Amino acid sequence: MPLPESEAPARSERAERAYPVSRREDALVIGREAQRLGLLFGLAKKRAGELAIVVSELASNIAKYGVRGEIALSFDPDGEGDVRVSARDVGPPFRDLELAKTDGCDDRGPIDPAGIIGRGGLGTGLGAVLRLADHFECRQDEAGKEITVLFHREPVSKRRRT
Amino acid sequence: MSNESEIIEIPPDRLQRIIQGLSYATVDKFAACLDLLRTGGQKDDDFGELEMAFTVFVEELSSAKTALKDTLNKHEQANRELEMKLQMIEMQQAAIRDLSTPIIEVWAGVLCLPVVGLVDSQRSAEMTETLLEMIVAKQARTAIVDITGIDVMDTKTADHFIKMAKAVRLLGSECILSGINPSIAQTLTHIGVDLTGIRTMRNLRDALQAHLRDTEQLGAARAGRNARKPEIAE
Numbered sequence: 001m002p003l004p005e006s007e008a009p010a011r012s013e014r015a016e017r018a019y020p021v022s023r024r025e026d027a028l029v030i031g032r033e034a035q036r037l038g039l040l041f042g043l044a045k046k047r048a049g050e051l052a053i054v055v056s057e058l059a060s061n062i063a064k065y066g067v068r069g070e071i072a073l074s075f076d077p078d079g080e081g082d083v084r085v086s087a088r089d090v091g092p093p094f095r096d097l098e099l100a101k102t103d104g105c106d107d108r109g110p111i112d113p114a115g116i117i118g119r120g121g122l123g124t125g126l127g128a129v130l131r132l133a134d135h136f137e138c139r140q141d142e143a144g145k146e147i148t149v150l151f152h153r154e155p156v157s158k159r160r161r162t
Numbered sequence: 163m164s165n166e167s168e169i170i171e172i173p174p175d176r177l178q179r180i181i182q183g184l185s186y187a188t189v190d191k192f193a194a195c196l197d198l199l200r201t202g203g204q205k206d207d208d209f210g211e212l213e214m215a216f217t218v219f220v221e222e223l224s225s226a227k228t229a230l231k232d233t234l235n236k237h238e239q240a241n242r243e244l245e246m247k248l249q250m251i252e253m254q255q256a257a258i259r260d261l262s263t264p265i266i267e268v269w270a271g272v273l274c275l276p277v278v279g280l281v282d283s284q285r286s287a288e289m290t291e292t293l294l295e296m297i298v299a300k301q302a303r304t305a306i307v308d309i310t311g312i313d314v315m316d317t318k319t320a321d322h323f324i325k326m327a328k329a330v331r332l333l334g335s336e337c338i339l340s341g342i343n344p345s346i347a348q349t350l351t352h353i354g355v356d357l358t359g360i361r362t363m364r365n366l367r368d369a370l371q372a373h374l375r376d377t378e379q380l381g382a383a384r385a386g387r388n389a390r391k392p393e394i395a396e
Binding site for chain 1: 255258259262279280281282283284285286287313314315316317318319322345
């Protein structure tokens, strides 16, 4: 999956790169790849790490609920210096998206703390995505869903101060 | 070429050759078929033209079939290679899974979890599970979670790490967090996590030394009690 070093995103940064996701391990691999590409794209080290987390959270959701799907990355899609991350899968739609976004919940409701053991997650994945990325969008129907976020270059913490 | 109305004569042996040749070609015996067709030699009559055309046709068919077989073989080979690669990926994925919570028993009763790479919510949950299970299984007195390799963590994940440390204490062991970087330290204080009872050390080395000091003190205290000397360890 990792691209050759020479293939810096600067060359074709607007083109979308898609990575198939079907297992949990894919999430970590794609997350790291996003981090690498983010650094090449010129994101600060911390911001690139945050991109990795966003990508990894979205990808592990695909592996967990989405059956199979893909993560698509595009760097600077509309000339604003952002990174666009799309997560598409063929899994069932969220029963309740607002609930799913809430920390400690999945799309059915709060996760029993005792149930976290063996569940493989804390129910904070989408929360993390919302905290670290911008412009969350979700389109879904019976055939699947697509979550798209824009990831601004400057860190969230800096923006809030201004 | 003769007129349509004209009737041509076909010697039975030549007709027989064609029929025989066809049946050879049908069962993919092109070499035998061509040998047979060539034994007759080239006759310069009407039927000879058909024989010629048939021979050329069989030759073409033969080479096309050979090419197809070659391609199929190559495909099969490529498929086998692909399957092997998939198997390799499968193994690597298992390796990644194992490496995502690398818990090492560095000492009797001391577990060390060096966290490197990317920590998302799912991985932190997996780590907690594995660490708690290992503490019970190994009857560890101390667990050192070293996060030197981590630059960035989501607030909820950082919070979960602190909860993991507290859960370790509930099991009767001590959890030392080491290598917290400034950014994560800020995250933790920013979200107002209760840090009481959480022991943190600058790095893995300090954490190990802290453990050794504790063990020595404990040993000294025991020795003191046994010798009935009221010596208090510092």
